[in-house]
Amino acid sequence: MFDTLSDRLENVFSGLRSKGRLTDADIDATAREIRIALLEADVALPVVKAFIASVKERSKGAEVSKALNPAQQVIKIVNEELVNILGGETRRLQFAKTPPTVILLAGLQGAGKTTLAGKLGKWLKAQGHSPMLVACDLQRPNAVTQLQVVGEQAGVEVYAPEPGNGVGDPVSVALNSIENAKHAMHDVVVVDTAGRTGIDQEMMQQAIGIRDAVQPNEILFVIDAMIGQDAINTAQAFRDGVGFTGVVLSKLDGDARGGAALSVRHVTGQPIMFASTGEKLDDFDVFHPERMASRILG
Ligand code: GDP
Numbered sequence: 659m660f661d662t663l664s665d666r667l668e669n670v671f672s673g674l675r676s677k678g679r680l681t682d683a684d685i686d687a688t689a690r691e692i693r694i695a696l697l698e699a700d701v702a703l704p705v706v707k708a709f710i711a712s713v714k715e716r717s718k719g720a721e722v723s724k725a726l727n728p729a730q731q732v733i734k735i736v737n738e739e740l741v742n743i744l745g746g747e748t749r750r751l752q753f754a755k756t757p758p759t760v761i762l763l764a765g766l767q768g769a770g771k772t773t774l775a776g777k778l779g780k781w782l783k784a785q786g787h788s789p790m791l792v793a794c795d796l797q798r799p800n801a802v803t804q805l806q807v808v809g810e811q812a813g814v815e816v817y818a819p820e821p822g823n824g825v826g827d828p829v830s831v832a833l834n835s836i837e838n839a840k841h842a843m844h845d846v847v848v849v850d851t852a853g854r855t856g857i858d859q860e861m862m863q864q865a866i867g868i869r870d871a872v873q874p875n876e877i878l879f880v881i882d883a884m885i886g887q888d889a890i891n892t893a894q895a896f897r898d899g900v901g902f903t904g905v906v907l908s909k910l911d912g913d914a915r916g917g918a919a920l921s922v923r924h925v926t927g928q929p930i931m932f933a934s935t936g937e938k939l940d941d942f943d944v945f946h947p948e949r950m951a952s953r954i955l956g
Contacts, residue, residue: 659883659916660954666695667736668956674729685717688732700886700917705743705924712739737951743920744947749904749929754875757845758790758836762872764865764900765880766892767853770908770934772801774880775850776808777934777942782846783814790844792835793818794828794868797852797861805850812939815844828852828864829871836872849874857892862899869900877902878931881922884909889918890925897926904931907945911935919950 670691677684689710696706716735726734753759761778763771775791782789791809793816795801802818809816817835819826832849839847851868854861869877879902881889896902905926907919910933923930930945 659910659912659914659919660699661913663695663699663916664954664956666698667692667954670695671729671733674732675727677728680717680728680732682718684728685714685732688717689714692736696917696920698915699920700915702887702890702917702921702925705921708924709739709743712742733955737955740920740951740954741947743924744950745923745929745945746947748944748946749931750944751931752875752903753846758839759846759876760836760849760872760874761846762849762851762865762869762874762877762900763880764851764877764896764902765853766857766882767798767855769853769880769882770906771795771853771880772804772850773808773937773939774878774906774908774932774934774942775805775848776812776814777939778848778932779809779814780812780939781942782848783812787846788844789814789846789848790835790839790842791816792832792847792849794832795850795852796826796828796831797854801850801852808939815842817847829867832868832872847872857895857899862895865900876904878904878906879926879928880906880908881918882909883907883916883919884912884914886914886918890921893922893926897928902926902928904929906930906932906934908934911941 693710713735717732720731765771779789779791791814793802793805806816819831851865879896905922933945935941
């Protein structure tokens with residue numbers, strides 16, 4: 659996903675390697691090139707501005723280091739600022755003191771929520787939890803079946819409305835699932851919700867209704883990292899609508915320019931908690947800002 663950005667930054671840094679020391683003019687020129695590289699990667703403008711301002715200020719104020727040459731020093735600062743915009747520390751899931759912990763998934767249709775439910779279920783199980791997946795996406799044809807399929811692949815129980823009982827109402831399904839989880843000793847409930855292809859009030863109200871009924875411990879906003887600049891508007895709409903406590907970046911294996919992934923933390927103020935890198939249930943991990951920054955810088 660970040661190949662072009664990595665190449666561009668590598669070019670910027672290679673231009674610095676021959677320099678014995680950096681003047682303010684060198685730093686300004688470097689900052690301009692980094693700015694272009696980030697904008698071309700579709701990073702949102704406010705994020706680029708904040709990033710460049712920090713890099714410039716820190717590079718100009720940097721102590722002359724004996725251990726690092728000027729290029730290394732700038733790379734170190736860029737690396738630290740990348741880690742910063744990606745959220746700094748890894749943010750872990752918060753579990754409820756009294757189980758079950760309820761995790762609500764929200765996002766547009768096709769973002770990867772149902773797949774994520776399976777991934778999260780498998781991951782939670784590997785961490786020693788006993789998760790249950792709940793089918794509250796009753797809008798999309800086949801969403802319930804799809805969740806049952808990923809649940810089976812993950813070896814995780816799926817709670818779904820009985821077939822033949824009409825489509826059911828997602829709030830009752832969610833509430834019943836929690837009662838069911840308590841009886842069946844499941845300590846984490848992952849609730850899949852309906853998305854639409856664009857932001858729409860009905861979808862948002864439905865997610866809000868489920869949220870208010872089940873009072874989730876975490877609301878994870880799943881975002882397709884391939885959708886570019888649109889991702890930012892979508893993220894803001896979800897932040898202002900149902901709200902969320904963490905972000906899951908999906909489709910990081912795609913070949914889009916990756917700016918959404920780099921912008922979402924700064925723009926929404928919420929941490930990126932997990933990353934999905936493929937369609938298989940194992941293509942998933944906790945998000946580590948420092949590892950992502952190192953990957954971008956090669
Ligand atoms: P939902 O509508 O939000 O529930 O999205 P789905 O879970 O149905 O995912 C939509 C499509 O994206 C499916 O074809 C998934 O296999 C695919 N998908 C989900 N996550 C990833 C990912 O991390 N990488 C790739 N390449 N595809 C993914």
